[in-house]
Amino acid sequence: MVSLLQQRLAQQKKIQENNEVEQGKISDPVSQKHEVKSIKEKVLSELVATVDTAMIKDKNQDEITRHLSVQIEKLLDQHLLEMGVTFKRSTRHRITGEIISEAIGYGPITPLLQDNTISEVMVNGPKQVYIERNGLLELTDIQFRDNDHVRNVIERIISPLGRRIDESSPMVDARLPDGSRVNAVIPPLAIDGPTITIRKFSDDPYKLSDLINFGTVSTNMGLLLKAAVQGEMNILVGGGTASGKTTTLNVLSDFIPASERIVTIEDAAELQLRQPHVVRMESRQANVEGKGRIAIRDLVINSLRMRPNRIIVGEVRGGEALDMLQAMNTGHDGSITTIHANSPRDCLSRLETMVLMAGVDLPARSIREQIASAIDLIVYQARLKDGSRKITYITEVVGMEGDIITLQDIFLYHQKELNEKGKVVGNFVPTGVIPRFYTSLKSIGVHVPNSIFLKSGD
Structure with a gap:
């Protein structure tokens, strides 16, 4: 009954609109598109010329929007009257919003x-x-x-x-x-x-509970990551482009105690830390003369003089990797950074390559020893076929065996199949390995249940 009534109301509305088009009250869709474009350009041009900037100088965003809406409505009425055209209320509202977006927003992409x-x-x-x-x-x-x-x-x-x-x-x-x-x-x-x-980044930064709800990480994996940050483990977050590395880095940084001094270093400041004692630094491009460039490496070196408890680098891409490793090895435990890579092992290979980009002549074994000594945990994240993000590996850096850095996986994500809706089906599983730093965590009062590392049935 309700459905039939809705259909009849829709039909009546359509008949009314057709009649108005025939009577010239509302333009047809084809001509309206050109009229809308023309009116938008005229109103925007006159708005820029006539708006009183002194009136909106000290107003907040909502007040400015209301002020501009009144101005736009007046100009819109004026031009519609001159053209002898009438637009529906929804069309007028849309035009007003688009003009405001052009005036104080980011144009068509504002919505x-x-x-x-x-x-x-x-x-x-x-x-x-x-x-x-x-x-x-x-x-x-x-x-x-x-x-x-x-x-x-x-x-x-x-x-x-x-x-x-x-x-x-x-x-x-x-x-x-x-x-x-x-x-x-x-x-x-x-x-x-x-x-x-x-x-885009959320106005309200994601927390661990959000990642668990999204299926990015399991509850037990979250317990381990929280303990690792609180226990001052040095963490490397790896993954491909758009895999969610920065989001995970932001979630991990949320576990840093509020009493610590944190220095963040990024190309474009993205991290949204909630702690009160945070110093944020951003690299700078060269000026018109090609001078004045401040690279990430310069900021990492300078941060060592700023008495940080922890250093967070948004992403290592070059020679700053060497300075980051040295910071991790010289009292800045609990530091975190991200890196582009295809696997946990590849994270270390790329890190080694980046150290060489610093221009220092170090033997490969020496570089690997620094990496093995500095990095405690690798968190590897992937973007799967269905667009979902998963932490597919949590891997401990154990040490050196000969010239090779030894790793052991603590948690894995096992992908089973794609279902009929194209969604990835899989599950997070512990490998049964208890990380070597587990004893260290207990000794400093950071407790995590031993049972989270056990395989199902153990």
Whole structure:
């Protein structure tokens, strides 16, 4: 009965709209698209010319939005009257929102950035915008006017940060006020027009309970990771691109005691630590003359003079790996960093390569000894076929046997199959190995149940 009534109401609404189109009250969809575009451009142009900046100077975001909405409605009424066109209330509301996004937001992608279900926004030139939702890519119907429109949005993002982008420096890493990571590339490097890639971060940082609910980690694995951070184990978080390394790093850092002094070092500040005693540092690009660049390695070296209890490096990519290892070996226990790699073993191989990038002439065995001495635990994370993120290995660095660093897996993720819905089916399992640092944790009062390491049936 309800369904039939809804159908009849929908039919009546459609008939009414058709009649209004025929009478000239509402334009048809084809012509309306061009009218909307024309009116938006006129209203935005007049808004920029007429808005009183003094009126909104000291207002917060909500007050500015309300103020602009009133101005836009007046201009919209004026132009619709001149054109003899009437838009539906929903269309007027949408136009007002889009103009506000152009005036004080980030243009057409503003609604995507406000959607909490979207984890990544990818602008591939003015006519193609993709998003990532639930680990899967989707093409949207959102478009920019032209290349200059995309460039304007990029400038709006990077200008408050003191960053620049032009033909002499056509790439930039930046961040939004909420900490979301932004990468932008413009022609001549980006052939099909300026590109923007935005990795969004939650306003409320994820906790361990969230990762457990997402199926990223099991409860027992979470207990071990929490104990490892509280017990000042040096942790290396590895994984591929978009595997969730930074999110995991942020969750791990949440277990650091509030009484400790923490120094974070990143290319673009993303970490959202809740502790009161945190010093955040960010690398800097060279200026127009090619001078003034401050690299991650420079910041790591400087951080050693800042009396940190722990150093957290967003990601090691080069020679800073050597300084990070030395910090871990010289009293900064409990430090954490991330690295791009394909497996726990590959994490160590890449770390060794990065130490060589520091330009020091060290024998391979010496480098491996430093790595084995510095790193206690490797947390390896992967992005699976269905878009889900899983911590697939928690691996202890045991020591050296000859010239080889020995590892032992403590927890694994076993993938069984893909079900009929394309979802990965698997489970987290302990290997039965009790880590060597378990005794050390007990000795300093960090307790974790012995039973979490036992295989099912043991």
